[in-house]
Amino acid sequence: MVALVLIGINHKTAPVELRECLAFAPQETVEALQELSRGPAVREALLYSTCNRVELLMAAEDREGAVAAGRRLLAARNRMPQELLEKSLYVHENDEAVRHLFRVASSLDSLVVGEPQILGQIKEAYRQALRARSSGVILNRLMHRAFFVAKRVRTETGIGGHAVSVSYAAVELGRKIFGSLEGRRVLLIGAGEMAELAVEHLIRQRVAGILVANRTYENGLDLARRFNGRALRFEDLPQALAEADIILSSTGAPGFVLTREQVRPVLRSRRHRPLFFIDIAVPRDIDPEINRLENAYVYDIDDLKGIVEENLEDRLKEAVKGERIIDEAVIRFRQWLEGLEVVPTIVALHRKLEAIGEQELKRTALARRWGEQDVEAARRMLAAFINKTLHEPTVFLKQQGHRPEQTFSVDFVRKLFRLDE
Amino acid sequence: MEEILIAGIFLYLGSAAAYLVFFLLQRPLLQRVGMFALIAGFLLHTVYLAAAGFRQGHFPASNLRETLLFAAWAVAGAFFFVRARYGVKILGLFAAPLIAFVLLAGALLPDPPAQTTRLFQSLWLMAHVTAIFLGEAAFALACGVGILYLVQEKAIKTKKTRYVFRRLPSLELLDAAGYGCIVVGFALMTLGLITGLVYARAVWGRFWTWDPKEVWSGVSWLYYAALLHGRLRSGWRGRRSAWWAIVGFAVLLFTFLGVNFLWEGHHREFTR
Numbered sequence: 008m009v010a011l012v013l014i015g016i017n018h019k020t021a022p023v024e025l026r027e028c029l030a031f032a033p034q035e036t037v038e039a040l041q042e043l044s045r046g047p048a049v050r051e052a053l054l055y056s057t058c059n060r061v062e063l064l065m066a067a068e069d070r071e072g073a074v075a076a077g078r079r080l081l082a083a084r085n086r087m088p089q090e091l092l093e094k095s096l097y098v099h100e101n102d103e104a105v106r107h108l109f110r111v112a113s114s115l116d117s118l119v120v121g122e123p124q125i126l127g128q129i130k131e132a133y134r135q136a137l138r139a140r141s142s143g144v145i146l147n148r149l150m151h152r153a154f155f156v157a158k159r160v161r162t163e164t165g166i167g168g169h170a171v172s173v174s175y176a177a178v179e180l181g182r183k184i185f186g187s188l189e190g191r192r193v194l195l196i197g198a199g200e201m202a203e204l205a206v207e208h209l210i211r212q213r214v215a216g217i218l219v220a221n222r223t224y225e226n227g228l229d230l231a232r233r234f235n236g237r238a239l240r241f242e243d244l245p246q247a248l249a250e251a252d253i254i255l256s257s258t259g260a261p262g263f264v265l266t267r268e269q270v271r272p273v274l275r276s277r278r279h280r281p282l283f284f285i286d287i288a289v290p291r292d293i294d295p296e297i298n299r300l301e302n303a304y305v306y307d308i309d310d311l312k313g314i315v316e317e318n319l320e321d322r323l324k325e326a327v328k329g330e331r332i333i334d335e336a337v338i339r340f341r342q343w344l345e346g347l348e349v350v351p352t353i354v355a356l357h358r359k360l361e362a363i364g365e366q367e368l369k370r371t372a373l374a375r376r377w378g379e380q381d382v383e384a385a386r387r388m389l390a391a392f393i394n395k396t397l398h399e400p401t402v403f404l405k406q407q408g409h410r411p412e413q414t415f416s417v418d419f420v421r422k423l424f425r426l427d428e
Numbered sequence: 429m430e431e432i433l434i435a436g437i438f439l440y441l442g443s444a445a446a447y448l449v450f451f452l453l454q455r456p457l458l459q460r461v462g463m464f465a466l467i468a469g470f471l472l473h474t475v476y477l478a479a480a481g482f483r484q485g486h487f488p489a490s491n492l493r494e495t496l497l498f499a500a501w502a503v504a505g506a507f508f509f510v511r512a513r514y515g516v517k518i519l520g521l522f523a524a525p526l527i528a529f530v531l532l533a534g535a536l537l538p539d540p541p542a543q544t545t546r547l548f549q550s551l552w553l554m555a556h557v558t559a560i561f562l563g564e565a566a567f568a569l570a571c572g573v574g575i576l577y578l579v580q581e582k583a584i585k586t587k588k589t590r591y592v593f594r595r596l597p598s599l600e601l602l603d604a605a606g607y608g609c610i611v612v613g614f615a616l617m618t619l620g621l622i623t624g625l626v627y628a629r630a631v632w633g634r635f636w637t638w639d640p641k642e643v644w645s646g647v648s649w650l651y652y653a654a655l656l657h658g659r660l661r662s663g664w665r666g667r668r669s670a671w672w673a674i675v676g677f678a679v680l681l682f683t684f685l686g687v688n689f690l691w692e693g694h695h696r697e698f699t700r
Contacts, residue, residue: 183584184599184600185600186601280663280665281599281666301666301667301668302665302667310587313587314589317590
């Protein structure tokens with residue numbers, strides 16, 4: 008029987024340095040797959056390599072041979088100590104390999120559970136395997152099941168719902184306040200990695216413009232140029248509030264940069280259009296009392312982190328539902344794989360023909376009013392006919408031995424006679 | 429005939445249940461079921477009202493029962509407008525139970541034999557009643573949207589983003605939908621009052637008779653005029669606007685029901 012083997016490392020078992028040096032570029036993947044399938048041990052193979060994992064999936068008669076070939080392939084690229092690789096490497100077989108693949112494709116095994124990129128990366132890996140001609144009957148079926156399961160998990164559970172990063176949580180909040188962010192103006196006070204990331208998220212939501220206020224005007228000018236915005240002097244902040252809708256603050260100031268007394272009159276002059284303050288500075292820049300003004304909303308970094316934590320928790324809860332979908336799919340795949348064996352297929356073929364023969368026999372016997380003896384004779388005739396008819400196909404299937412062609416033929420016969428239904 | 433009305437009530441109740449479960453479980457299918465049941469109920473409801481009108485030979489709003497049946501119909505119509513114009517699906521959570529309740533209350537009232545009066549055959553009167561009821565239905569939904577706004581606003585202010593935050597639409601959309609309801613409601617109410625005045629002049633020979641219903645209708649009209657003025661002049665929006673819509677609906681309810689029970693007047697006979 009064909010075994011499925013998965014061997015690899017991921018973000019849970021290996022440090023980033025090791026993952027980096029094992030990573031495969033697309034062309035390298037194709038070459039590695041071609042080399043693997045030239046060897047005797049491996050029948051079909053597929054390899055995916057992302058920043059969080061490098062995994063090699065193989066279908067093979069010779070289980071140990073395949074694992075050894077896989078190890079050799081990874082060890083050859085490794086520039087870190089080999090025992091580190093040995094320690095980080097995991098091997099899954101059959102059901103466990105299938106389950107692992109389904110979990111990876113459904114993003115249940117991701118660093119950020121539910122992140123959507125992984126499925127695209129697996130699809131790309133499958134295309135490379137097709138290019139290398141290293142994917143056959145078994146992996147073709149397995150990969151299509153994996154795509155199907157991943158889609159089901161995504162649509163039937165809330166695994167991909169709600170922001171799990173601080174900057175995206177801010178965008179989600181903005182959407183609940185303003186509806187669409189399109190056409191809103193953003194005021195960036197100060198600078199910093201997280202603030203700039205959030206501004207980039209906001210720009211992707213097609214905000215109307217970016218204003219940048221920095222204590223050092225020149226730095227502000229640089230940032231404004233980067234975001235295609237406008238720099239203003241720090242002293243002009245109160246006036247800028249009349250223009251902006253979303254205020255992102257991230258300065259190193261020891262006290263509040265904006266106070267309730269400064270904001271209150273502004274709300275009146277902007278005809279109470281809402282103001283959304285995102286304060287990612289520590290210590291805080293925005294007076295939390297501003298949140299008590301009507302149509303002004305203040306979220307600080309702890310609030311945003313709290314939201315992200317809750318959303319992550321909810322994703323993990325949803326992931327449990329995803330595991331159940333996967334359990335079911337693993338069993339279904341095993342049933343299909345077992346059916347690929349020659350003997351059960353021949354038995355199923357016999358049963359199918361016998362059932363058809365019996366049905367036709369009954370019909371004729373009834374119409375012709377055959378006696379008990381006639382029916383028995385006809386039944387013996389049918390059995391002999393079926394045995395002789397199936398003799399050649401049986402020999403053909405068995406002769407192919409345990410080779411890829413046999414799997415292909417068995418699969419074909421099962422499809423031709425609809426034996427799986 | 430009564431079977432149609434009962435079927436309609438059950439469809440509205442089913443719709444209310446579907447919207448409630450949709451709110452809790454967030455399954456898009458349930459929202460569609462709720463909307464579909466509401467449309468089906470509305471069609472039966474329309475057939476029933478049309479048949480009643482034909483049978484009696486006049487507009488079916490001559491007693492409290494008929495008035496309530498028509499009011500429920502107007503709320504359903506207004507809901508379809510808000511749903512189509514602003515896409516506030518979850519408003520069904522407010523509208524469907526309201527429609528079902530008003531319709532049920534009306535259906536449970538006795539149906540006194542209708543005396544066909546010439547009063548109810550006038551086109552002016554039909555225009556008056558239709559415009560007033562549709563306008564009040566729009567104000568009712570403005571109240572519903574206002575409640576949703578306050579709930580969502582509270583969730584955002586108190587930083588509870590796990591429950592209603594995810595289930596209700598954005599503040600901007602709720603505010604815009606509420607404002608839309610007020611504008612439409614105000615226009616219809618103005619139209620209803622004008623046709624009412626013209627009709628009063630034709631029947632009683634005077635535009636204005638200081639009838640309590642007239643006075644309170646005037647008060648409601650002025651109230652909503654003040655709300656619109658505040659919005660256009662000083663940019664009242666958000667919480668303030670939502671509260672005004674909610675209180676306004678209470679004033680309307682009083683005008684609609686309270687006045688009839690407290691005072692005599694020439695609207696009394698239609699709504700008892």
